[in-house]
Amino acid sequence: MNHFSDLYEEIAEAVPGEPPSFEQLIKLVRDLADDPEQPVTGFTDFEEFFAWFDTLTGYDQLDQDEDVLPHKLLLEVVYDALLEEQ
Numbered sequence: 001m002n003h004f005s006d007l008y009e010e011i012a013e014a015v016p017g018e019p020p021s022f023e024q025l026i027k028l029v030r031d032l033a034d035d036p037e038q039p040v041t042g043f044t045d046f047e048e049f050f051a052w053f054d055t056l057t058g059y060d061q062l063d064q065d066e067d068v069l070p071h072k073l074l075l076e077v078v079y080d081a082l083l084e085e086q
Contacts, residue, residue, distance in 0.1 A: 011073050019071055025078050032056055034086035040082045049079050 008022040020028070032053070033039030043049040053075060054061075054068050055065055068075070 003034065004077050004084075008074060008077045015070055015074065017070070019074055022078070022081075024033050025071075025074060026081070029053070029078055029082065038086050040079055041086065043079075046079050050075060 005022040008025075009039060012019045012022075029039050030036040037056075040049055043052065050072060057068060060066075
């Protein structure tokens with residue numbers, strides 16, 4: 001996963017604000033998933049995964065006045081890392 005964490009860090013530099021770390025985002029996805037061992041199983045592609053994540057975290061986004069869209073590329077790196085792990 002080192003390749004993915006390096007890529008994540010490169011992208012994170014361009015994201016406004018202070019995005020979560022690669023490890024924090026991996027943990028969040030695992031915590032939200034029905035199966036933490038295979039958190040991206042069942043999604044046909046990244047867009048479907050992103051829609052799930054956006055919906056599931058929607059209330060938190062509203063409460064914190066944040067939007068997940070600026071982190072979409074970061075989530076795609078996390079998705080690819082978890083997909084490769086399976």
